[in-house]
Amino acid sequence: MASKLDIPLNGPSVNIVRRCGSALSDVLQSKFGCVATFDGVDFERGLGNAQQRGPPVTPEKRFTVTIRGGVQVSVWKADLTDFPVDAVVNAANEQLQHNGGLAQALSIAGGGKIQKDSDDHISRYGNLKTGDAIVLEAGSLPCKKIIHAVGPCLSVYHTKSDVSRAERLLVKAIESILDKVKENRLQSVAIPAISSGLFHYPLPDCANTIVTTVKRYYEGSRFSAHLPKEIFLVNNDEPTVKEMERACLQILTNSRTRGDAKTSTLTVQLGNVHLTLKKGNIEEQQTDVIVNTTSFDRNLSIGQISKALLRKAGNGMQKEILNAPLRQYIMTTKPYNLLCKEVYHTCCSDKWENAAQQTLYRSVLDCLRLAAAAKHKSIAFPAIGTGALRFGKKEVAQIMSDAVAHFAQMSQEKMEVHFVIFPSDNDTFKAFDGQMGYLQQKASHPDFTHAVDITMSSQPAFKSRDDFRGKRALPQQISLIGPSDETTREAERWLNGFLLRTSDTVVIRNNFIQHFGEKEHLQLSRLTKEGVSIEESFENGRAGITVKGNSTEEVVVAGLQVEAMLCSIQTEFVTEEENAMLWAVLTKDVSFERKTVDRSSPEFSERLSAFKKHGVLRILKVDKVENPTLKVLFDLKKNQLHCSSTQKMFQRIPAQFCGMVSHIGFHAEYAPPDEPAYGEGIYFAGTVEKAMEVWKEQKEEYLHFVEAEVLTGNSTPGKPGLILPPAVGTDPLVLHDSVSGGPDISVIFSGYQALPTYIITCKIV
Known part of the structure; x- marks a missing residue:
């Protein structure tokens, strides 16, 4: 049954959430399956800066519509530094100094040529004016050109009249961009939420102004003029993407319809x-x-x-x-x-x-x-x-x-x-x-919209919209809703470990760090700035990242971005493994179910007796895993190994991998043992007691064990460093099926040799 938990925010934690709320929301969803919403936190300022601070994202189209003249307008959640298009737009300042936000991210990704060309332009022609746009070369960015556009910059404490005066300048900046697209006969351009973020332009107004300007520009164009094929509205943080999608739905389509009067x-x-x-x-x-x-x-x-x-x-x-x-x-x-x-x-x-x-x-x-x-x-x-x-x-x-x-x-x-x-x-x-x-x-x-959708800074209005402000403010808090009390409590524990941290060091242990490539290491380098250092390590079969710095807030923000990167990597990993499974069994999809077992059933009683022997553990829940695709692959492996019998064994895994093991089966990244003394494969224990020895870390409030059928087949003693089982004899192509570490430890090197059957959630008494 779903569970709700409110976590109060105060002190530095408010600013941490304000700076990386989108990444934090994604991590909580990925790690714990919890939906996070934020009350009393103003995200209006700094969201656009997420283009720099946000984790790498897989390009995702959220909305598309074709407007007059056949120009297609689409909304994307994507990274502008890695977006293949004729031209990307940079939210620049008048001096073209790319020292922060999206400008810095594009400058780093595009190489030194971006800043050099900008300096040369300023030296020759002088500063730009607000509303201007120029076209320069894109350096090593995956596009032909970069359009530097200067949007209006508001003060942190701007008023409504300030926004009204700035609107015409933002309109001018967008029109200047579209003029450059026409002059250079570009087929496509990617435009971010210019002036939001570091320039403090309210995000809802920014989205409305950009979409409205694009619509008016092409509705008023003569068809003899050059028209691009597509206008991409691209941002990589969820709140900005949603605002762009909302603005497009309302402005470019008729999203309110009347049904049959009857x-x-x-x-x-x-x-x-x-x-x-x-x-x-x-x-x-x-x-x-x-x-x-x-x-x-x-x-x-x-x-x-x-x-x-x-x-x-x-x-x-x-x-x-x-x-x-x-x-x-x-x-x-x-x-x-x-x-x-x-x-x-x-x-x-x-x-x-x-x-x-x-x-x-x-x-x-x-x-x-x-x-x-x-x-x-x-x-x-x-x-x-x-x-x-x-x-x-x-x-x-x-x-x-x-x-x-x-x-x-x-x-x-x-x-x-x-x-x-x-x-x-x-x-x-x-x-x-x-x-x-x-x-x-x-x-x-x-x-x-700002009061309701972003902050709910006061309780709902009751007589008029003007009554909305001045009422009692909602407390600043994160509201978590998860599938069970255990998941929300685990999410709370993890979250407080970040937000309530007082040290200037964050250590993250996750073997998916080994999957980081050039893109991820570039992202790590962007997180590194004055006062913050990031160091990778690999020791005893465990990968880690250590973030250190002089400011606790900066260290925590960087650590949360690393966690978001890992969640993105894990999502990509699941997709790749799912595709491999589909190809192997020629099925249309990989479907699975986790059904909670009734406490009065024989299935529950059988698990209860196995765990009672380990006196400090109390079973809270038993979920039965049913994954037909994994079962087919397991049976194929059984035939391949000529293995007629299986062993019931256990593996202890972190909460965040319970969904992955149900979906794509076992992988060594989930649960490396404390001491990989028998090889670099996937470890299983024959008893709950032995599992507690193999995985000794017991700081969590809840422990998760996967019960599995394991094909150990023809086994031999293991040793440190093995990445495959040893050969049976002199033929190097004929290998053992697994290795052992005594009577109660088995190590396999193919995830298809084990089939997850139950996930048991326990608590230490």
């Missing part, structure tokens, strides 16, 4: 969230999740919504909710006779109680986060609070819409959200209809 349906697209307003009965919805609003005494016969759901679901739901754990404001039950997968029961306060509006807002937001963490794709809400809780209809519509907008800003997966209004309740439908229009038309307005 069904009274309205829809709005907010990033990955598709929001639908419709009339209907909440108990008849067929979404993955139905949301109910109930009283704190858990009596489902109180309230119209609860009554309707109870009648449809049956008394089983009433019995279950009486014992269901309350997490923040939500209890979860089975659907019984309802047509959904789960029911989320929210407990909200009467309007006149303290912080009631904030409770309603957080209830909606937490329901969305829980659904996302549980991999649900759709959720249906009634108009919460318009009945016995005595909220106004417009008030509820605004609060619920604001919560969805905030969630949409952070959501990386597609989600269908339904607001379901009782068919005869025309006043409530009208109130929500007004909010749908507001979301579409005003989503980019600073008083709305």
Whole structure:
């Protein structure tokens, strides 16, 4: 069952999250499967600088549309320093000194020619003006030209009027870029979010201005003029990419559509969230999740919504909710006779109680986060609070819409959200209809998008948008939602290890460091600056990176970027291994399941008896792994080795690799032993006791063991340094199947010789 945990931020941790929140979010998702959202943290400043600080990313197209004249506009999450296009745009200053942010990243990647050509241009023609753009050679960048464009620079504490005055200069800069594309007859150009980041231009406004300018420029062009084939809007940090995608959806397409008048349906697209307003009965919805609003005494016969759901679901739901754990404001039950997968029961306060509006807002937001963490794709809400809780209809519509907008800003997966209004309740439908229009038309307005989508710096507005500011601020915190209590606690422990660090050294142990190539080492060199050093090591079969520096904050930021690089490498590794598996068995996909075993089942009892012998371990959960592709490869290996029997063995692995072993099987990178005394292969232990000896590190709160069927076949004693089993005789091509380190340790050198069957999560008593 999904679990939620709030981690307060204070002191230096706030600035660390502000600087690398996107990378941190990606790492928490990759390592622990946790969805992270940030409350009370202003990401407006410095996001564009992520082009320099962010980890390498695999190019990913998020949006594409063809506008007038056949020009294609697309949004990409990618690294501009490695983007194959006719020209890339650099966010430059007037002196063309590339000392920070994207400019520095492009200058380093392009080599010394970038800065030299820039210096020569300034020496010959003088400084550029804001709004100017020039074309120079691209050095060693994978493009033909680099366009240096000077966008407006705002102060850190800019006002709305400052932004308004700067807008015309940003428009001029984008038009200058497109003029250069036309003059040089370029077929494609990659444009970042100029002036955001180091130049402090608000990100939502920046995205709107860039997209609007591109649209107007080509709509007003004569078709006899040169038109490029494609305009790429490229950034490598998630918040900026989402803003660009949002702006394109709203400005280049008609993302709000009216449905059939008979069904009274309205829809709005907010990033990955598709929001639908419709009339209907909440108990008849067929979404993955139905949301109910109930009283704190858990009596489902109180309230119209609860009554309707109870009648449809049956008394089983009433019995279950009486014992269901309350997490923040939500209890979860089975659907019984309802047509959904789960029911989320929210407990909200009467309007006149303290912080009631904030409770309603957080209830909606937490329901969305829980659904996302549980991999649900759709959720249906009634108009919460318009009945016995005595909220106004417009008030509820605004609060619920604001919560969805905030969630949409952070959501990386597609989600269908339904607001379901009782068919005869025309006043409530009208109130929500007004909010749908507001979301579409005003989503980019600073008083709305910045407050709701980026920081939620105050509780939701209740009378007018002007009331939004000046209310009590949300606490600065990271909200984690994961698939279980164990995962969120592990994520919290890891996170606090970074954010609460007081030393000036970070040590990262991960054998995927050995997969770093030229691109990753270039990224490491970019992280190295005055006062920060990065050193790689490999000792006793374990790879490590040590980050040292004079400033704890700089060391932590660099360490988090290294972790993000490792997650990217691991993602690429999984993709490559999956492709190899598909080719080997000629199947269409590699699908797998992890099913939690019932504690009363014989399967659970069998694992329990094996672990009871090791008195300090208590089993919390047993997941059964089912991966048909791995099973086929395992059986093929069994035939190849002429091995008729298998051994049940154990491997202890870090939490972050549980998903990988279920997906692509065993690899030596996951769990190198403390002492690789029998070779450089994949180690297994015959008993839990022996596994605790082979992998002695016990600092974690939770321990994860994989039970596997292992093909040891024709084995021989191992020794340090072996990368393959020794030859059986004099023929060097005939090898043993595995090596051993005594009766309870086996080492294999092909991951297909082991099949994961169960993942057992334990806690040290």
